Amino acid sequence: MLDDRDRRLLALLQVDADTSLASLAEAVSLSVSACSRRIARLAEAGYVARRVARLDRRRIGLPTTVWVLLKTGRHDGEWLDKFRRAIGDIPEIVEVHRLTGNVDYIMKLALPNVEHYDDVYKRLIHRIELFDVSAYISMETVKADGPLSTDFA
Structure with missing residues (x-):
């Protein structure tokens, strides 16, 4: 069970995981060693899934976001396994969610430009059978x- 200090630490780490241990400890009124142990416990318990660097998409040449809505005519396990393999091999696809309603999946693509979408589209339909594909440019x-709310944990 999380207490108020745990929640505050998680909130602070979401904003900047590189915040110094001393600053974190001061913010939650703990000693540095107690704060370090608490963060290690939270990570070990699975509250911190991973620590990553969030890159500036414009600086690395991927400023364009395209959302792709997919409909499939198949919903069996074999098709889903093939779909997972197909999207896993396309690095421009950065998120995929299965949905309720009249669309089966939504994908988020990070691209250098709108024109690059056609290349991703062709790679995708070459690998997996889809009923309908609709793209929306952000x-x-x-x-x-x-940051996620820590009030519910």
Whole structure:
């Protein structure tokens, strides 16, 4: 069970995982060693899934986001396994979610430009049978990658 200090530490780590241990300890009123042990316990318990560097997509040449809605005519395990392999081999696909409703999947693509979408589209349909594919170009990111609320843990 998480206490208030755990929740505060998790919130702070989401904003900047590189925050110094001394700063984190001060923010939650703990000694550095107690704070270190607490963070290690939270990570070991699975509250911290991983620590990564969030890259600036514009600086690395991937400023374009395209959302792709997929419909499939098949919903069996064999098709799903093939789909997972197909999308796993396409690095431009950075997220995929299975949905309820009249669309089966939504994918987020990080691309150098809109024209590059056609290349990804061709690779995808070459690997997996799909009923319908619809793409939507993101014109502006209004909010992304916000920290998760720790109030519910």
